[in-house]
Amino acid sequence: MKELFAKHTIVDVLYATAGILFCGFALKGFLVPNSFFDGGITGLSLLLHELYHWPISVVIVVANLPLIIMAGFQVNKGFAIKTFLAIIGLALCLQFIPYPEITSDKLLVSIFGGVFMGIGIGLAMRGGYALDGVEVLALYTGKRISFTISEIILGINIIIFLVAAVELGLPTALYSILTYYCASRTINFVVEGIEEFNGVTIISGQSELIKEELVMTLGKGITIYKGERGFLKDSYNISQPCDIVFTVVTRLELRRLKNIVHELDPKAFVFTNVIKETAGGVLSRHARH
Structure with a gap:
């Protein structure tokens, strides 16, 4: 020590x-x-x-x-x-x-x-x-x-x-x-640094395929929230359970992730937010001083 x-x-x-x-x-x-x-x-x-x-x-x-x-x-x-x-x-x-x-x-x-x-x-x-x-x-x-x-x-x-x-x-x-x-x-x-992290949340009817691609292709850790999708204006009473996928990627990986999600589900709802500090998990990064 x-x-x-x-x-x-x-x-x-x-x-x-x-x-x-x-x-x-x-x-x-x-x-x-x-x-x-x-x-x-x-x-x-x-x-x-x-x-x-x-x-x-x-x-x-x-x-x-x-x-x-x-x-x-x-x-x-x-x-x-x-x-x-x-x-x-x-x-x-x-x-x-x-x-x-x-x-x-x-x-x-x-x-x-x-x-x-x-x-x-x-x-x-x-x-x-x-x-x-x-x-x-x-x-x-x-x-x-x-x-x-x-x-x-x-x-x-x-x-x-x-x-x-x-x-x-x-x-x-x-x-x-x-x-x-x-x-x-x-x-x-x-x-x-150039590896500024972004948190990405994905809501899609193809969540199973997206989860597999994120883990097996991009090698990312994911967190799943249980939710419901639907509730549109013309069909407010219709909804389906879905997995809401959350993961963290670097700024350089963000475009590739969005392309993968778009190929699997062009209608997927994706939003990102900048993360100022990360620790633990499966992220690989140099330690901050």
Whole structure:
């Protein structure tokens, strides 16, 4: 157990270190020299740096410190300590590593600055670290008001970009929104990976054939719910018992599954939903860190 724990700790630290280096590259190589912003506390730090010319390495630590303390109460002390170490590491990276300025082209800065920032934050998240405390603030606020965490984060970012638009001009704010979008999409890709899972529910009169194909051809595990199909407007009182099939596939397998179901029953009702995390069962996937 100790050896396994030590191995996981080393891997987590490597993820966090790589994430810090990528974030530092995004900030000093793209965003800071061109007065661009991101969302969250990082975006707030960049805005304060641009308006008051405070050192970015100091501003990032000071801006995140109250949220790190809050994380100790809202999440747990271990997460707060790891987040504090990650923020300190990012500040040291920004202070002492001489990243070159890559480009001054606004479109390239907004896109690739966001991409490298997203890679950095995503890698840190895979290691269990956080490089931006805005999620903690949203979690704390969400327990006191009726908004979701996503809505709170969106509101915080809207305020940041509005201030940027007033103080630094609308074009800069718009390019920064593009940066934030690129970063958020990249974070999702890094954390979830290309094998993002989808839950698929199939309601069909040919459920026996579909079950056999899913298990024997695709090699998938399935779960069966007992239900009834029918209840149409012209024949509301007519229904038949059926097996409702549920399975989980990767995004890359989804099209093949739909083709198989359509060949067996063109009238089958199929709907999918994205699954953010999976564990156990017959799924094969690398462990999350």
